[in-house]
Amino acid sequence: MKTHWIDRGVAFFIAGVCIWLYVLARAFPMGGDLFPRFALAVIIVLCAMMFVQTFPGKSKSSAESAPVIQRRDIARPYLLFGLCLLYVLLMVLIGYLAGSVLTALLLLPALGAKSKPVYLMITAGVILFIYLFFSRFLMVQLPVGLMFV
Amino acid sequence: MPDILIVLSNLSSSSSILAILGGICGGLVVGFLPGLTSNMAIALLLPVTFVMPPIPALLMLVSVYASSIYAGSFSAILLHTPGTSASAATVLDGFVLTRRGESNKALRIATFSSMVGGAVSALALLLLAPPLSRISLLFGPAEYFFVAVFGLSVVGSLSSGSVAKGLLSGALGLLFSTVGLDLDSGYPRFCFGFNGLHAGLAFVPAVIGLFSMAQVLVMAESSHKSIRRVDAPGGLKWRVFPRLSEIRKIKTTVLRSSFIGVLLGILPGVGADISSWVSYNEAKRFSKKPERFGKGAIEGIAASETANNANTGGAMIPMLTLGIPGSPSAAVLMGALVIQGLVPGHQIFESHGDIIYTVIIGFFLANILMGFIGMYATRYLSHITALPNYMLIPVIVLFSVVGSYSLDHSMFSVVTMLSFGFLGFLMRKIGMPPAPMILGLILGPFAETGFRQALILSQGDLLSYLFKSPISLILIVLTILSMATTVWLNFRKGRKPLLAGQESKEE
Amino acid sequence: MKKFVLAFVSLAFLTVGPYVPAAAADWPSKPVKLIVAYGPGGGTDITARLLAQGLEKVTGKPFVVVNITGGAGWTGWAAIANANPDGYTIGYLNIPNMYMGYLDPRLKRAENIESFTLIMNHVVDPCVWTVRADSPYKTLKDLIGAIKKSPGKFSIATHGNGGDDHLAYLDMKRITGIEMNVIHNNSTALSRSQLLGGHVDILGANVSEVFQNHQSRDMIVLGVMDEKRSPFLPDVPTFKEHGYDAQWASTRGIGAPAGLPDAIVQSLTEALARVIESPEHQAKAKQLGLGLKVIPEAEYKITIKSYEQHIKTLMGW
Numbered sequence: 023m024k025t026h027w028i029d030r031g032v033a034f035f036i037a038g039v040c041i042w043l044y045v046l047a048r049a050f051p052m053g054g055d056l057f058p059r060f061a062l063a064v065i066i067v068l069c070a071m072m073f074v075q076t077f078p079g080k081s082k083s084s085a086e087s088a089p090v091i092q093r094r095d096i097a098r099p100y101l102l103f104g105l106c107l108l109y110v111l112l113m114v115l116i117g118y119l120a121g122s123v124l125t126a127l128l129l130l131p132a133l134g135a136k137s138k139p140v141y142l143m144i145t146a147g148v149i150l151f152i153y154l155f156f157s158r159f160l161m162v163q164l165p166v167g168l169m170f171v
Numbered sequence: 172m173p174d175i176l177i178v179l180s181n182l183s184s185s186s187s188i189l190a191i192l193g194g195i196c197g198g199l200v201v202g203f204l205p206g207l208t209s210n211m212a213i214a215l216l217l218p219v220t221f222v223m224p225p226i227p228a229l230l231m232l233v234s235v236y237a238s239s240i241y242a243g244s245f246s247a248i249l250l251h252t253p254g255t256s257a258s259a260a261t262v263l264d265g266f267v268l269t270r271r272g273e274s275n276k277a278l279r280i281a282t283f284s285s286m287v288g289g290a291v292s293a294l295a296l297l298l299l300a301p302p303l304s305r306i307s308l309l310f311g312p313a314e315y316f317f318v319a320v321f322g323l324s325v326v327g328s329l330s331s332g333s334v335a336k337g338l339l340s341g342a343l344g345l346l347f348s349t350v351g352l353d354l355d356s357g358y359p360r361f362c363f364g365f366n367g368l369h370a371g372l373a374f375v376p377a378v379i380g381l382f383s384m385a386q387v388l389v390m391a392e393s394s395h396k397s398i399r400r401v402d403a404p405g406g407l408k409w410r411v412f413p414r415l416s417e418i419r420k421i422k423t424t425v426l427r428s429s430f431i432g433v434l435l436g437i438l439p440g441v442g443a444d445i446s447s448w449v450s451y452n453e454a455k456r457f458s459k460k461p462e463r464f465g466k467g468a469i470e471g472i473a474a475s476e477t478a479n480n481a482n483t484g485g486a487m488i489p490m491l492t493l494g495i496p497g498s499p500s501a502a503v504l505m506g507a508l509v510i511q512g513l514v515p516g517h518q519i520f521e522s523h524g525d526i527i528y529t530v531i532i533g534f535f536l537a538n539i540l541m542g543f544i545g546m547y548a549t550r551y552l553s554h555i556t557a558l559p560n561y562m563l564i565p566v567i568v569l570f571s572v573v574g575s576y577s578l579d580h581s582m583f584s585v586v587t588m589l590s591f592g593f594l595g596f597l598m599r600k601i602g603m604p605p606a607p608m609i610l611g612l613i614l615g616p617f618a619e620t621g622f623r624q625a626l627i628l629s630q631g632d633l634l635s636y637l638f639k640s641p642i643s644l645i646l647i648v649l650t651i652l653s654m655a656t657t658v659w660l661n662f663r664k665g666r667k668p669l670l671a672g673q674e675s676k677e678e
Numbered sequence: 679m680k681k682f683v684l685a686f687v688s689l690a691f692l693t694v695g696p697y698v699p700a701a702a703a704d705w706p707s708k709p710v711k712l713i714v715a716y717g718p719g720g721g722t723d724i725t726a727r728l729l730a731q732g733l734e735k736v737t738g739k740p741f742v743v744v745n746i747t748g749g750a751g752w753t754g755w756a757a758i759a760n761a762n763p764d765g766y767t768i769g770y771l772n773i774p775n776m777y778m779g780y781l782d783p784r785l786k787r788a789e790n791i792e793s794f795t796l797i798m799n800h801v802v803d804p805c806v807w808t809v810r811a812d813s814p815y816k817t818l819k820d821l822i823g824a825i826k827k828s829p830g831k832f833s834i835a836t837h838g839n840g841g842d843d844h845l846a847y848l849d850m851k852r853i854t855g856i857e858m859n860v861i862h863n864n865s866t867a868l869s870r871s872q873l874l875g876g877h878v879d880i881l882g883a884n885v886s887e888v889f890q891n892h893q894s895r896d897m898i899v900l901g902v903m904d905e906k907r908s909p910f911l912p913d914v915p916t917f918k919e920h921g922y923d924a925q926w927a928s929t930r931g932i933g934a935p936a937g938l939p940d941a942i943v944q945s946l947t948e949a950l951a952r953v954i955e956s957p958e959h960q961a962k963a964k965q966l967g968l969g970l971k972v973i974p975e976a977e978y979k980i981t982i983k984s985y986e987q988h989i990k991t992l993m994g995w
Binding site (some may be wrong): 210211213214215218221307309310311312351352353354355356357358359364366367369370371385397439440489493494495496497499500502503504505506509510512514515517518579580581583597600619624627628630 | 717718719720723724727728730731743744745746747748749752753756757778782784785786787830831838840841859860861862863864865867868870871872874875876877878890891892893894896944962965966
């Protein structure tokens with residue numbers, strides 16, 4: 023079963039990182055190391071448990087986590103996440119308004135939106151509303167962008 | 172107690188009514204939007220109140236407080252996006268109902284519960300403030316530690332699939348809570364040279380990420396569908412009040428959660444989010460059909476929403492009587508009181524009785540009124556769930572990003588939010604629930620500081636220090652009970668494998 | 679489609695507007711950010727909102743309080759230091775809480791006090807030691823004597839490692855040789871409830887945080903760590919009166935990024951002075967228990983620098 027291998031991989035990965043963090047935590051000043059070390063030890067034990075549970079026959083829980091194969095766009099979430107990171111970069115560089123509009127114009131086609139009113143509503147309507155509401159009403163100073171400073 | 176007629180005439184003046192209504196509407200907007208917290212809203216209004224007379228000023232602030240906590244449930248139920256972190260537990264059952272086309276049911280339960288919770292807390296504030304504030308003082312480091320442990324005992328029962336994965340999620344939350352400067356030694360823990368991490372992983376962006384951003388990423392997989400899968404069985408008829416049968420179903424939950432909310436509210440630092448999680452778990456524990464929780468149980472919504480609103484009045488109790496605010500929002504309110512020349516302390520009820528009683532009764536009314544305004548607003552708001560995902564996704568992303576940013580004007584929060592979003596998405600892929608991680612993040616610091624302070628104060632004899640007070644003992648018993656129920660539930664679930672974890676995977 | 683994109687991008691650029699370097703003479707010509715390194719509702723935040731309101735009235739432009747929290751305050755202070763020195767980002771500097779961020783070698787921080795243009799000090803809130811109303815110790819002398827007799831038995835609640843309350847304790851420890859258990863809390867609310875609930879013996883706090891409790895006799899302030907008695911606590915002697923020369927306070931001053939043009943420093947100083955001297959501001963500050971103490975730029979800097987070595991010795995860096 024494929025999911026078992028994913029679970030095993032995750033358990034190994036988390037346990038590995040936590041062992042490394044545990045070594046780091048030993049350098050913390052007295053008292054400050056107690057809790058992180060406790061949490062890390064618990065995590066490592068739980069990873070072991072998760073690993074053991076992946077062996078079939080023992081539990082049903084891992085079997086039920088097998089994703090139902092449906093017609094979905096598996097890649098799209100990663101694309102969306104990438105665009106969100108780009109959005110952060112754009113906001114830093116060209117400011118909130120321009121960055122949001124650009125991101126929205128990349129995001130909408132990526133999500134498969136086709137109708138023009140939707141583009142207009144999101145870019146002009148929502149972004150402008152957020153901008154005015156946050157900067158004028160809530161007094162949040164939205165990023166202006168490094169290119170303008 | 173001042174003349175009731177004075178209080179009533181104070182309240183019926185046009186400035187008071189305007190203040191309450193304005194406060195409610197402002198609070199509803201702030202509460203609905205993710206990232207905008209109630210204390211941010213109150214702090215924002217604080218300078219406005221400098222130039223207002225005390226009664227409308229305070230009425231406006233308490234109305235904002237109540238309605239912003241309440242409105243967090245709207246976005247939690249409709250969009251899987253907790254508007255305030257205190258409504259995160261509402262997501263679990265509320266959103267399931269929305270998918271089934273029953274958002275009206277979820278909203279009216281949330282509204283009813285919030286109204287009752289808030290009203291009960293107002294009554295507690297009116298009638299029981301001095302004794303309750305004395306109870307809050309009984310909680311020292313040991314008791315805080317056990318409150319946190321009790322809260323964490325929820326973790327096992329929040330996982331619908333594999334228990335190991337649920338516990339792992341909680342433990343990772345605990346680990347994340349240790350990032351940042353250590354309060355005791357000033358040592359930067361797990362910061363890896365990033366100054367931005369000195370602040371720790373901010374809680375609100377983490378909640379927005381784990382719930383709303385992760386949900387958006389999941390929604391992106393089927394971008395031409397919409398949140399609402401089917402229309403409600405009863406058509407689109409809008410009910411403002413819950414049915415009698417529904418009230419009968421949730422009445423004990425609402426009462427218990429009001430109690431929990433007020434009690435945890437009076438403890439400084441223990442906020443509305445902890446109250447709502449604890450009462451969610453208690454509702455589940457006492458339920459005859461706990462397996463329905465997380466699959467659209469109205470008791471789950473009722474528990475979370477009652478407790479977070481009951482927390483508001485609770486938090487004001489020690490603030491008024493002792494000058495010790497029970498929550499960050501209550502701290503800002505105290506600032507407003509002091510600026511108006513009202514000095515908190517047990518004497519405040521005598522020296523400024525007319526103002527204080529007017530404000531408390533106004534707070535009570537605000538809790539009732541907000542429900543009616545809220546139900547009117549959500550009637551239109553709930554249509555957004557019929558929109559296709561490709562329209563909702565950009566809107567939720569935009570609001571989540573700007574909400575995280577506005578918390579502390581830093582891109583670091585946005586990056587934190589996005590990282591937790593991606594983490595939450597991956598967790599859902601492998602069947603790891605996000606709720607325990609949230610709990611670990613909130614309760615971790617309480618458990619840690621409580622334990623370490625107890626260690627210092629016990630002067631070597633830790634065990635007898637931890638177990639000396641009756642409150643600690645009660646909390647320990649509750650914790651053991653809570654864990655035992657979890658184990659038992661899992662045992663029962665193991666025998667009925669078909670019921671468990673079926674719907675939770677169907678996203 | 680392309681036209682559409684272009685139109686929107688250019689619209690967005692237009693709304694932001696091209697950046698024109700503001701001349702110092704017409705400062706302020708747009709809203710000014712006032713950064714507070716602590717969360718809404720705290721002492722610094724309320725002070726800032728009070729000041730911002732006054733500044734808006736005096737200059738005619740909004741002063742927007744921006745809470746940039748975390749990192750024991752340094753997230754916000756770094757944001758001030760790294761901002762553009764154009765007069766549109768200023769903020770509150772909290773001494774001595776700022777010291778530990780840049781003096782602590784473990785933190786390897788790039789910014790220090792030279793990263794700021796110091797404008798002036800605004801508030802001085804002296805440290806106090808407070809006990810419960812039913813405490814057997816009625817004077818500071820009794821208390822110190824009792825602590826000396828049983829070292830390690832008494833406990834004090836303070837507000838974080840390296841904060842003013844903690845430094846005040848460390849200094850008293852240096853002067854008198856007392857030994858106590860220190861409990862750090864991240865909110866004064868919690869510390870106060872621990873004192874009232876009998877979980878700790880002493881609360882290390884500031885005048886503005888406890889003067890009301892002292893007036894209502896919920897807590898008793900035993901001593902103020904200042905040169906003179908506090909006007910808010912006229913019946914409380916200073917530590918100096920008892921022979922302990924410990925003077926500590928939480929101070930709040932205004933700073934800007936290093937390299938702020940002199941003309942803007944001038945305008946800002948004038949505006950601040952007008953607000954702080956206004957009877958309205960004085961009255962509100964009095965209600966909050968805030969001791970206003972304007973210390974001009976040059977003197978402010980000398981005071982800050984002169985303490986650095988002292989702090990290093992106390993914290994053992």
